Amino acid sequence: MPLSMPESRPPLIPPLLSARQLVRPADDVALASLLRQLHLRFQPQAQHLQVDFSLELDSALAAVLQLDLPVLQQLLMQLLSLVLPAQAGGRLVLKAQVWAQQHMRQILTLELIASRAGDASMSAGKHCGPARARKGRHAQADWLHCRQLARSLGAELSLESGARGMHISLQLKPSMPEAQTSPCAAVAGRWPVLLLCADAEQSGQLQRQLQGAGYPLNTVNTVAAALQCWQQQAVAALLLAEPQPGCSLPALLPPMRRLESIQPWRGHTPLLVVLPQPHALPQALEPMPDGWLPRSFDCTALSPWLPECALSNTASLPVLDRAVLFDLSQGDWALELPLLQHYLQDKQADLGLLLHAWQQGDLPTCVALAHRIKGASRTVGAASLAEIAARLEQAARAGRVDGLPGLLLELEQAVDDFSLHLQSMAGR
Numbered sequence: 001m002p003l004s005m006p007e008s009r010p011p012l013i014p015p016l017l018s019a020r021q022l023v024r025p026a027d028d029v030a031l032a033s034l035l036r037q038l039h040l041r042f043q044p045q046a047q048h049l050q051v052d053f054s055l056e057l058d059s060a061l062a063a064v065l066q067l068d069l070p071v072l073q074q075l076l077m078q079l080l081s082l083v084l085p086a087q088a089g090g091r092l093v094l095k096a097q098v099w100a101q102q103h104m105r106q107i108l109t110l111e112l113i114a115s116r117a118g119d120a121s122m123s124a125g126k127h128c129g130p131a132r133a134r135k136g137r138h139a140q141a142d143w144l145h146c147r148q149l150a151r152s153l154g155a156e157l158s159l160e161s162g163a164r165g166m167h168i169s170l171q172l173k174p175s176m177p178e179a180q181t182s183p184c185a186a187v188a189g190r191w192p193v194l195l196l197c198a199d200a201e202q203s204g205q206l207q208r209q210l211q212g213a214g215y216p217l218n219t220v221n222t223v224a225a226a227l228q229c230w231q232q233q234a235v236a237a238l239l240l241a242e243p244q245p246g247c248s249l250p251a252l253l254p255p256m257r258r259l260e261s262i263q264p265w266r267g268h269t270p271l272l273v274v275l276p277q278p279h280a281l282p283q284a285l286e287p288m289p290d291g292w293l294p295r296s297f298d299c300t301a302l303s304p305w306l307p308e309c310a311l312s313n314t315a316s317l318p319v320l321d322r323a324v325l326f327d328l329s330q331g332d333w334a335l336e337l338p339l340l341q342h343y344l345q346d347k348q349a350d351l352g353l354l355l356h357a358w359q360q361g362d363l364p365t366c367v368a369l370a371h372r373i374k375g376a377s378r379t380v381g382a383a384s385l386a387e388i389a390a391r392l393e394q395a396a397r398a399g400r401v402d403g404l405p406g407l408l409l410e411l412e413q414a415v416d417d418f419s420l421h422l423q424s425m426a427g428r
Helices: 031-041 043-050 069-087 138-153 200-209 224-231 245-262 307-314 323-331 333-359 363-380 383-397 402-428
Strands: 027-029 052-057 065-067 090-102 105-114 154-163 167-170 193-196 217-220 237-240 273-275 291-293
Touching: 031 043, 031 090, 031 402, 043 052, 052 402, 065 273, 065 363, 069 090, 069 105, 069 167, 090 237, 138 245, 193 200, 200 217, 217 224, 217 402, 224 245, 237 245, 245 273, 245 323, 323 333, 323 402, 333 363, 363 383, 363 402, 383 402
Parallel strands: 052 090, 193 217, 193 237, 237 273, 273 291
Antiparallel strands: 027 065, 090 105, 105 167, 154 167
């Protein structure tokens, strides 16, 4: 018998912070990782509303920044839940842009840029604070809460809206830790994966398989515990591993989706089932889980839902392995640099063609371009870029379209990383 929704539900609007919460110490946050997760979390809602929702990350963004992680993610989730419904049929960009760097501090903005406003009542002025602008069907308390969260971050929150669109800007001045950690080690910006498994032996095996994912892992053994844990904190994904998942899913999935529908700031949590075969799932389930995993899987199998898993696997690969070109150049950088610059220009053009092909739904062209990028990258020693291109080629060839946006983001970031690496080498 399905479990009913727990009686104590989180309020529709997250509660205001207490004075004690306002003075809590900052976390070391992998901000790019957090933004990628938020983009993925709200993508299903955007697709339902036919909103073209994209993410733009500045390559100058520090790998780790000191920010209040719970407050920041709560603010961004609240803002996304307010803006997305008003942009049905339009375009929305989540953008991180670095404006300046002063010693160990970055000045940056996190922006939500909408191509058009969905409510004429939002055109209340050229520039105004969120608390003063009229928000149509959105409750004033929602925006007051966003303003209070921004204030607790020491950030400046502003809103510009008009007939053509809306622009929300959050200006931050976070410090950078003196000892920088690698993106794969900085898990403070990553939500945990929640594993529901009643069998201790299988749970241990799955925990070992998930060790390389770069995500914290929480394990529970009952549906009630899983629902409670999911309600109390944001999770990157929920994995269900039980001999008869058809018995647990009706008690787990409908309450989750129902609460997400009445509390849109939660976004969409992927629920994945670990099965020997996909046909082991009952066909009449409604709603269906987001996907299934074989009992023996590596971390890259999670990349369609958790693209950061793939990032953590490639983090150990060098941006440029100069040993590959040594036979040609004998270590002469003056010979290598023009070749690598030409390679970079060529791959930047290929990346543009690849993004266009993906937008057009042209999978064969995606396969061909990813294959070309992979081959050229291996030839010059761009190891990390070649590995990502190989996984993108494999996903496109298999028709796994859900995983392509995350892989394209990784590839774009890898090209940017290669460009920065080349600039730093040329400046020596």
